[in-house]
Amino acid sequence: MSYYLNQNQTPLFTALKEHSQKKVIPFDVPGHKQGRGLKEFTDFVGTTVMELDVNSMKSVDNICNPIGVIKEAKELAAYAFGSDHAYFLVNGTTSGVQAMIMSACEPGDKIILPRNAHKSAIAGLILAGALPIYIQPEIDENLGIAMGVSVESVVNIIGRHPDAKAIFLINPTYYGATSDIKEIIHIARRNGIAVLVDEAHGAHLNFHEGFPMSAMELGADMSAVSTHKTGGSLTQSSILLLKEGAIDPYTVKKNLNLMQTTSGSYLLMASIDVARKQLATEGEEIFTRVLKLVRNARAQINKVDGLYAFGTELVGNPGVYDFDESKLGVNVRKLGLTGFEVYDILIDEYNIQVELADYYNILAIVSVGDEEEQVTALVEALKDIAEKHRRPEEIKVISNVLKNPDAIVSPRDAYYSSKKVVNIEDAEGEISGESIMAYPPGIPIVSPGERITKDMIDHIKLLKEEETLIQGTEDPYAEQVRVLGQGNGKG
The missing domain is CATH 3.40.640.10 (Type I PLP-dependent aspartate aminotransferase-like (Major domain))
Known part of the structure; x- marks a missing residue:
């Protein structure tokens, strides 16, 4: 053969x-x-x-x-x-x-x-x-x-x-x-x-x-x-x-x-x-086990007041034609906690590292190497957090996702254009010369060639307040951003 x-x-x-x-x-x-x-x-x-x-x-x-x-x-x-x-x-x-x-x-x-x-x-x-x-x-x-x-x-x-x-x-x-x-x-x-x-x-x-x-x-x-x-x-x-x-x-x-x-x-x-x-040879068996683990985890998490592990019930909603159940996203805002806070509590108090967090959610990825013991530890930790760390007022829903920005020049032209440095608070209306993103997931809030808006600046400030890792800027603390214009250098 x-x-x-x-x-x-x-x-x-x-x-x-x-x-x-x-x-x-x-x-x-x-x-x-x-x-x-x-x-x-x-x-x-x-x-x-x-x-x-x-x-x-x-x-x-x-x-x-x-x-x-x-x-x-x-x-x-x-x-x-x-x-x-x-x-x-x-x-x-x-x-x-x-x-x-x-x-x-x-x-x-x-x-x-x-x-x-x-x-x-x-x-x-x-x-x-x-x-x-x-x-x-x-x-x-x-x-x-x-x-x-x-x-x-x-x-x-x-x-x-x-x-x-x-x-x-x-x-x-x-x-x-x-x-x-x-x-x-x-x-x-x-x-x-x-x-x-x-x-x-x-x-x-x-x-x-x-x-x-x-x-x-x-x-x-x-x-x-x-x-x-x-x-x-x-x-x-x-x-x-x-x-x-x-x-x-x-x-x-x-x-x-x-x-x-x-x-x-x-x-x-x-x-x-x-x-x-x-x-190719064991995938069916491996992922049958993975799906059983993650489906059981969702069911257990969804019994906890204030937690919502979303899944296939979203299918049919706008932008959800199908759903990958191995992505265990948990909405935590009804605990009165942000996703960033739960992310930190999980690693600091329970020694559990999830993939990422945003303002409302955490995301755990369940895959080929996961077994019941590890998934159970995550579920039990979330139950414990809900009991010990809950606050009386849930996190209010605000716009957490930025809409499409205005792309003024091509990313390539912006990348090679002359730039100047401005404080992030003063950058509204400027054309960005670099990307700014939280990592993970590595999705840019603003990319080279796009006009910086107040919403973007507010979102970046929110991420910084939550001590999220910001990447893309020459300034490692994202206090300043390089924008297009004559100033202190190219590229």
């Missing part, structure tokens, strides 16, 4: 193990020479890890032009994820998102995308020189979060911009909502528009019928998949998937080689190889 039909095989991981067993004497890089040159670190992580940290060589192939075991591993991945081509990423899904945009758009081309896209999409616009046409995602005002985009809004925006080259979608959103991607793909096809999908939080979708369908299953041209987030591989490892047709495979390879290292980590790539095997 051909290797690419046998998902039990791990060509890259197997080759790496065989190389380690040969005890080759290395006079190439890396300089730690199987860990001997970094003893303190090696003593902690183990010699096996260091022996597998090798450089590109004939026996283990090369990420930039794979013709051996990496090529075989990629073809297995493409088959498992339902695509024609798969590209291993060692710079996270960020590099995949950037490569998608660069492969679909040339400088000056229009691309339609929701404003709640990850910062990597904005970076992709800068690299490609593409012009963003923002589409407003649907907002759940009660939960205070952005959902998917509606089919109607896609039809309307394509009607206004029929010359758009691509549309960029998110499947699912951070909190689990999906758009009607199948219908949007159908509409895009009729108009000659390529469909690119950020599937950073959807590596698991293809492997259990209890999840929404994946972008490749639905017919998208490209998707970037974070196998490290929900698929089990090591942090920073991801896959870029391509279906032949609208986008040339060579263009994708060329763009990836422009951005990715020539020294791809074999630890990262081998973990993709093994994670793919596990998903």
Whole structure:
């Protein structure tokens, strides 16, 4: 049987193990020479890890032009994820998102995308020189979060911009909502528009019928998949998937080689190889267990007065065509606590780290490595918080999600324009020269080329008051922001 039909095989991981067993004497890089040159670190992580940290060589192939075991591993991945081509990423899904945009758009081309896209999409616009046409995602005002985009809004925006080259979608959103991607793909096809999908939080979708369908299953041209987030591989490892047709495979390879290292980590790539095997051969069993755990957790949490673990009951609401149940979002505002406060209490008092928080919610991601003991600990901690930390007045609902901003100049032009520094309080009406975001989730509040509004400034102040990690600004404390104009330097 051909290797690419046998998902039990791990060509890259197997080759790496065989190389380690040969005890080759290395006079190439890396300089730690199987860990001997970094003893303190090696003593902690183990010699096996260091022996597998090798450089590109004939026996283990090369990420930039794979013709051996990496090529075989990629073809297995493409088959498992339902695509024609798969590209291993060692710079996270960020590099995949950037490569998608660069492969679909040339400088000056229009691309339609929701404003709640990850910062990597904005970076992709800068690299490609593409012009963003923002589409407003649907907002759940009660939960205070952005959902998917509606089919109607896609039809309307394509009607206004029929010359758009691509549309960029998110499947699912951070909190689990999906758009009607199948219908949007159908509409895009009729108009000659390529469909690119950020599937950073959807590596698991293809492997259990209890999840929404994946972008490749639905017919998208490209998707970037974070196998490290929900698929089990090591942090920073991801896959870029391509279906032949609208986008040339060579263009994708060329763009990836422009951005990715020539020294791809074999630890990262081998973990993709093994994670793919596990998903393809055990995914049904693993995610049946995951769904049972998360469904039980929701039921238990929803018995607690003041807590609301939202899920599939949202399907049918604006922007929620389907819902990924592995995203355990919990609305906590009726406890009189913000999501930021509950996030801090969980780690400080219960040693539990959730994925993120916003003003109203926390988000826990339940995936391949979770077991009943860990999920039960989270549920019990939330029950305890509700009992011990509750305040008499619930957090009032205010607008927690910013609407689409005015894009005055292209992200690329803003990135390269002269800039001046102003205090954040004085920035209203200025055109931003940098991105400002809370991380996670890494969705920009303002991006280069957009006009800064009072709502944005108030939102940034709120995040700072809650001691949220702010990123994107040259000033690490986000007290100042670089805006367009003659001042103290370029870039």
